[in-house]
Amino acid sequence: NFVLTQPHSVSESPGKTxxxxxxxxxxxxxxxxxxWYQQRPGSAPTTVIYEDKQRPxxxxxxxxxxxxxSSNSASLTISGLKTEDEADYFCQSYDSxxxxxxxxxxxxxx
Amino acid sequence: QLQxxxxxxxxxxxxxxxxxxxxxxxxxxxxSDYYWGWIRQPPGKGLEWIGSIYYRGNTYYNPSxxxxxxxxxxxxxxxxxxxLSSVTAADSAMYYCVRxxxxxxxxxCWGQGTLVTVSS
Numbered sequence: 563n564f565v566l567t568q569p570h571s572v573s574e575s576p577g578k579t580x581x582x583x584x585x586x587x588x589x590x591x592x593x594x595x596x597x598w599y600q601q602r603p604g605s606a607p608t609t610v611i612y613e614d615k616q617r618p619x620x621x622x623x624x625x626x627x628x629x630x631x632s633s634n635s636a637s638l639t640i641s642g643l644k645t646e647d648e649a650d651y652f653c654q655s656y657d658s659x660x661x662x663x664x665x666x667x668x669x670x671x672x
Numbered sequence: 673q674l675q676x677x678x679x680x681x682x683x684x685x686x687x688x689x690x691x692x693x694x695x696x697x698x699x700x701x702x703x704s705d706y707y708w709g710w711i712r713q714p715p716g717k718g719l720e721w722i723g724s725i726y727y728r729g730n731t732y733y734n735p736s737x738x739x740x741x742x743x744x745x746x747x748x749x750x751x752x753x754x755x756l757s758s759v760t761a762a763d764s765a766m767y768y769c770v771r772x773x774x775x776x777x778x779x780x781c782w783g784q785g786t787l788v789t790v791s792s
Contacts, residue, residue: 608782
């Protein structure tokens with residue numbers, strides 16, 4: 563089994579760019595897709611990135627995903643931050659026997 | 673538009689079995705492209721995948737919960753269900769049912785969640 567590690571929290575000002583990392587403990591980050599979910603307080607999570615870097619319809623292009631094999635990590639980048647982006651963000655991946663979520667990152671836009 | 677709705681008891685006693693059902697509307701549970709799953713989230717904590725089931729009954733479970741989890745599906749009612757046995761306070765959580773696109777393991781549709789508390 564593997565673990566996905568995310569920073570507990572990040573903060574940035576409106577209009578700026580923030581990057582949230584997700585590091586896989588074992589196995590290659592590019593061996594299975596990474597998804598990113600946004601969860602606002604009191605709501606169920608929704609997908610902001612799937613298949614490493616794809617955006618669902620309706621998700622603004624301010625959201626982007628990438629993979630870095632050298633650090634065995636994935637990243638979610640949000641540019642032009644808006645106060646509505648304030649939420650918890652979870653990465654998720656899998657292997658042959660399990661589905662794994664990262665611990666989540668609380669994004670504060672202040 | 674696909675919708676998922678969880679139902680079940682909000683309070684379960686320790687050592688008992690937690691039963692939850694998810695009703696799917698706006699689409700067929702018998703789609704060949706998807707599994708149907710359960711994910712939980714203790715208050716203030718992260719997400720944990722419990723398991724997923726195909727409409728034909730194929731299942732896969734989180735290894736850490738496998739001994740206590742049973743998933744089933746009723747295609748005639750467009751529903752799938754979770755039973756979690758021998759619950760403890762650690763099983764208190766928001767339980768979400770989800771659609772699992774197994775081509776990439778994205779959970780692309782979520783129910784609103786149902787809060788379950790384990791307490792005597």
